[in-house]
Amino acid sequence: MAKWEVQGKTFLITGGASGLGSLYAEAFLKNGAKSVAILDIAVETGTATVERLNKSYGNKVIFVKCDVSKEEDIVSAWDAVLAQFKQQGLVSFTMKGISHMRKDEGGAGGTIINISSTAALGKPGALPIYSGSKMAVLHFGQCLTMEPFYDLTGIRILTKCLGATDTPLLHNLETKAYDPKVGRLLVQTVETQGIIFQKPESAVAASLYMFQNGAPGSVWLANNNKPAKDITPIIDSAYAAFDKVMME
Template identity: 30%
Template sequence: MRFKDRAVIVTGGSKGIGEGCSRVFCEEGGLVAILARGMKAGQDLARELNEKGPGKAIFVQCDVGQHEQILSAVELVVEQFGRLDCIINNAGVHPPAMSLEETSIEEMEELMRVNFLSTFAGAKYALPHLRKTKGTIINMSSMTAVLGQHHSTAYCSTKGAQVSFTKSLAIELGETGVRVNAILPSNIDTPLMRDWAESLPDPETALKRVSDLQVFKRMGTIEEMGRLALFLATDDSSFLTGQAIEAEGGASLDY
């Protein structure tokens, strides 16, 4: 019950790493707001979490590519729960493998809106409420922010922006007691990962290749990322801010 009666917003909270965060925080007694575009997946997960407890979950339909919807969602969550202790800016997309020349300016603008501007807006709109609780901001970036990825220049750029934002905002908010950290997962078994693999000529080989990159010869799980987010959202990490935690299963070792 490490998050009992405290409130968290998880953007993209119905699937993948966001789902893992929603599950872990609810298992620890949290008040979980699942923000996502897909109504059925969000409502189904909220219903399941409420049946299991001990925490409570609500679903708020939200397209993070529209910052006004993020503001409305934050205000609704605070009205429902009476407080906000953490926001996990997790929602994002990974486009198919494309070279720089194949990527249009319009595609880059849209990717930046969904992957980075949503993080900026989520932190901005949550901040007035987080100041009251001395809460935390957790930005879900990617190991590609520091390692790069073939034919993923646009995606890697948005993930790198999240890391820079995390470090700068941590300085800005240090004296307020609000902590800001980022998680940089490597290869996690998510729908997003499988969608990426399906964009390649041989999906099965691609999934095995990314699994073998970790020293454990497997991908990480969404629950493992959720438990790391929980650590960053509690006093167990009270002296950590501005950090980009590389949750990569040893993938960057023995490069």
């Protein structure tokens, strides 16, 4: 039996209008979520997604326009969700979620899932900015969840390292590199090494399993259409190795 149940929880999903975000929303609803708030800048698409999901799941979903790069949008979005649902189970932008959720300041606790990438676990030379930002997500989560964070706040932070997934992000891959020549090499590498673009459904299944089973502060791998894997011990051993070097 899962340690953390989806049933009865409220989920707040940024970027949920389409793609993986909308699939996450539907997966949580299928597994008994009490309610879902979809935050996105794509109003027309988001509204259509909410209408579709509400037809299937009984008016449990709302759409809130939100540009997460704007502080005022985040604040107003949280106010709208709190007014509608009164509680949160999942958020994907962190600091504002923490301020509303932490038990030691009147919140109800909950779970935050941060999306990192397998690009944070290696050195993809064609994608230094992307991989650097995803490493920042991983390291941020690991630092934030040091004791006594969970005991104080009741907030479980999970980090998901998502492998290459068949979404629009990987379309026109040669244009995603920092240099056109490097972009062409990136495409050739993907083709010659037989890198798998996993199905979106595999990524969603991994997120669901991680939510149900992930210990506070844990890091999970979702890659190659395989089941979610807890890689926290590997991450911990890497940090321990650096600690050892710095103490020499």
